[in-house]
Amino acid sequence: MQQENWSGRFAFILASIGAAVGLGNIWKFPYTLGSSGGSAFVLIYVGAILLVATPIMIAEMILGRRARSSAPTALAMHAKESGASRHWTVLGWMGLFALFLVLSFYSVIAGWTASYLLKTASGSMMGLSAMEVAEGFGEFLHSPLEMVFWHMLFMVGTVYVVSRGVKTGLESVTKIVMPALFLTLVALVINSAFVGDFARTIDFLFRPDLSKIAPAVVLAAVGQAFFSVNVGVGGVLTYSAYLPANVSLYRSAIIIALGDTLVALLAGLAIFPIVFANGLDPAGGPGLIFVTLSTAFAQMPGGAFIGTAFFVMIVLAAITSSISMLEAITARAIEFPGVTRKRAAAVVGIGAFLLGLVTVFSFNVWEDVHLLQGIPTFADKTPFELIDYLVTNVMMPLGGMFYALFAGWWLSKDTSVQELGLGEGVVYRLWLFLVRFVAPLAVAAVFVYNLA
16 A cells, blocks of 8 residues: 555646656647647647546546555456456556656657757857758767766656655655746747747647548547557556545546646647748657757747757656656555665666667667568667557557556446546546547557557
8 A cells, every 4th residue: 555645636736747748748749730730630639638538547547546556556456346357457567567668768868858958058059050950969869878878867867756755756846847847838938929920820720720630630639649648557547546535536637638738739839930930840750849949949049048948848847757657667666575665766767777778779879770670560660669669559559448448347336436526427427438438449549540
């Protein structure tokens, strides 16, 4: 049983939004949106957040708070209570393994943002041309020692926060970081409204163009919504295990989903005005931040200050997500007799750091290594791309789908009714319908599409 708790709903909501808000919102969301039809993507994305991601989030919350334990232990307890197969525990372990894989490469990418924060703040990038910025990014990716340093620095910070516990570590950090992130993001949006093409951005994001709605756009939006809210791997379940019994789960879930969506949209409002004003490509891919936007910062008045604020925001978002990943794994480790939180966090952190070297080397010394050349889908993928594909296209969708199915069909009705505190009224029946049918089918569609 877990002995630690959040101080209240506000702390839990901040921490959960922090876990959901990360590189996926600020790095991946804008370029996915840019390449997927703009406003059409946003419309479907918001619907998917409410109808797919949030019901699964509530399911994880119910499982976590009821069991007050890690994901594998919680699933074992609920399966036993409901007479389901003990093999449901595998779902919990799969989620922890997925989080371990994600943490290993997430720390590397987060290290890039920390490095670019220093470069931008120092002013060393000011005045550089687009070609010079792109060449600089290429040189950085081909400097394994530099990447390892930033990867290590970020992982050490993550381990330190988690090792201090729920209130002293996780809660203390998120109470400072999340307001700072939000204020920085709002300030960047205001700046973009003055220096960028804000009118075109509003049109791009919020004027629905139904002609752009296609199966690929729908599936991309559902997939982004699902991954954005951080469900399917037991992270939400773990945070909910520390939640006081008097906190409303469904209200908390809705606030978390709306907060996560708000940050993603604000990121778009901060980024695209600069992209459009500088004649840049909104579908610029992963290089949208490190090359495209860095070029704009390098050439605009006050670019060093604005760029520094931008990368501060990304680093803050990254740290709140990374600590949630490490916490979920640490929570299981400390359930073993004699294992302390500090030791567990350190051992898992070291393991994730070492595995992260695979990602580091995939951009330089192993960039021509393709382990599965005999399989067309994976023929051109580096070791990092294989790990990323396994997690985002296989493990997370399967995890989300099975969490929904377990909560909808196997979880004790008394447990779900009691934890939600809604009785068996319309809201409960709506959640049950969504978690039984809509969410699993939507996630299954994304899963099949990604494998095709």
